[in-house]
Amino acid sequence: MGVYRIGIDVGGTHTDAVLLDENNTVISETKSPTTEDVATGIYTAMKKIINDANVPREQIKYAMLGTTHCTNAIVERKRLNNIAAIRIGAPATLAVKPLIGVPDDLRAALGKYVYLIRGGHEFDGREIVELDEEHLYRIAKEIKGKVDSIAITSVFSPVSQKHEQRASEILKEVLGDDISVSLSSEIGSVGLLERENATILNAAVVNVAKTAADGFINALKNEGIEARVFFGQNDGTLMSVEYAVKYPIFTIACGPTNSLRGASYLSDFSDAIVVDVGGTTSDIGVLVQSFPRESSLAVEIGGARTNFRMPDLISIGLGGGTIIRIKDNGEFTVGPDSVGYRLPEKALIFGGDTLTTTDVAVALGKVELGDPSKVAHLDKELLNKVYDKMVDLVEEAIDKMKTSAAPVPVILVGGGGILLPEKLNGASEVIRPQHSGVANAIGAAISQVSGQIEKVYALAEIGREKALELAKEKAVSEAINAGADPDSIIIVDIEDVPLAYMPGNATRIRVKAAGDLAQVDVTELV
Incomplete structure (x- = not known):
């Protein structure tokens, strides 16, 4: 009896879905446009991968969702x-x-x-x-x-x-x-x-998370699937629905982190820079031992400064649907706005009226897509300049994320990854793994479950060893609460920062534990 898992990632432009078997091999994948109400897009994508794969529904035991619902609600000030x-x-x-x-x-x-x-x-x-x-x-x-x-x-x-x-x-x-x-x-x-x-x-986003969770669970039920549902969180691991509804803010920026985890899994690289090119933006992040590097700065979300853990990312306004504007004097601008999920109707190669980055790549023969005759009349010399500018934007962002001048491997993922060339400045090699277009959904599906604790301990009272032990125990129990298998949990990160300005030899200890998904009892499957 095989056990299958579904991974779904909702982006601003596309909803990506994959179905994996117990060896994490991709059985089917799809990209469908993200819909206004999100749930329809999820349902469409899910139906397609299940029908394409033609596996028994009762063997689909896990379903993972990476979603931008909560981020969007805060940014748009809606549904709070x-x-x-x-x-x-x-x-x-x-x-x-x-x-x-x-x-x-x-x-x-x-x-x-x-x-x-x-x-x-x-x-x-x-x-x-x-x-x-x-x-x-x-x-x-x-x-x-x-x-x-x-x-x-x-x-x-x-x-x-x-x-x-x-x-x-x-x-x-x-x-x-x-x-x-x-x-x-x-x-x-x-x-x-x-x-x-x-x-x-x-x-403020608890209801949004509840609605997303209910919608996802109902979509699965409508397909006759009784699976355990998990949400992607922004450190590249998963959490159970109960946990997600309690801490919905941890889903913020889980899309790019899913892509980082998926990139690491698909390319077999544990340390690299990942460029995730979507329809609207490209997110650039850093893999350290297969997990996203965390930001050490206060992060603004929707204009509010916060200090909870977030991945260290740069987002640039360059994606597959980014709009190119050419002035009469031959000057041009790249973005930052995009046609987003309307690319299939708006781009020139699909009979639309808007010049996009995808049109530029097709006109220059770098990508085969749509109808190239619709962009054949464009001035190649000018388009080459536009293309160089697109590449410059990415190379600049890669440079900002590096900790030294030495070249590092760069992994390209996301639907728009095809727009970029085989060589990039600052990259020791450019890797485009198979299935890279749906790396984010794969990242959601293969992730481990984690728990994290951050607390200040007065070492004068309990001593360093005891404090670390207590913090580790708490992190492990958080991971179990989030849905991890107790036997597989390992401590993946310990940070211990002495707080010099405090008496009593105080130190801030942060511990993260991660483990595999708690297995479904096999007797249930038979």
Whole structure:
């Protein structure tokens, strides 16, 4: 009896889908246009790969979804939850209000119910003041029926979570267990405002994640598939649906990380630069031991500064649908706008009226696609200049991502990867693996499941060995909660940063554990 898995990645332009067997061999693949409501695109792509592969539906046991739903909701300010933001930190943090520095339209959407209450901890874990439980009960009564998601951020909660957890208990006591509560100590790292922003955004996209999950599960059910469903998260690993609905913000930027993981798997390279060329943008990331390199900087999402873990990526406005504008004097611009998923109707080679990067590549004989006679009249000399500019944009981005001047392998993936040449400056070699057009869906399907913990420990009290041990245990249990097989879990990353400005020999420990998917019981299959 074979066990199959589906990987689906929803991009801005295409929804890619693959079906893999137990050896992770691609049985069928497809690219279909992403639809306005997303679910239709997912359903169409899924139906096609299942029909093409013609495998028994009951043997499809896993389904992985990488999605941009949550990113888009934040960027477009649409479909967000009605949230309350509670900061436990008066009187210490009254000078700087929550959502400061966030764009006005986002603050208008998320800042209706913002509260500052007494409580919080010092950087060494001592209570600043007692938690004002009475105030919390008053807030809970006030917001009852008005909000469906709450973000709680307490001062120095990565050192002590006590106040956040107690606040959560009180709110659930009054508002019921179904209310969604996001705790900053589980989402961001040290740095109050960025951690608070990340927690507020997380609370704001819980419904979007639920809708995406329900839509995906229903689409599978309609096809007669009872599979375990996982979401891609932005460190290149998977999480269970329950976990994804609790921490939807971790799905942000999972598309490019899926592509990085897929590129590593398809090319057999564990250290390389990956250029993922989509319809609208190209994402450039770095593989370190088969996983995406993480960003060490605060990351802006929809204009809000956050400090939760994100992949280190550069996005440039160059894709298969990028619009080329030529002026009368022979000058031109490349993008940054794109015809996106309308490429098959808009590009010249398909009978449209817009000159795109794909038309340029076809006219110069670099790609076979569409009807080349529709671009035969274009001035080749000028097009060569346009093409050189396209390549320049990519080479510049590759250069920015390198840590030394030495050439490194570059892996090209994504549907638009065909636009780029066999040689790139700064690349020791250019690799185009088989199935590279759907590398992102493959990355989603083959990924491991992970758990990560980041916490500040006072070593004066428990010692370094004990602190590391506790952090590792917590990371492993997070990975198991996310759906990993306990026997296969290994610690893939440990970071231990002494916090010199704190007494008590404090250190911030971050541990990540990853393992294979917990196997479905084979007796269920028979």
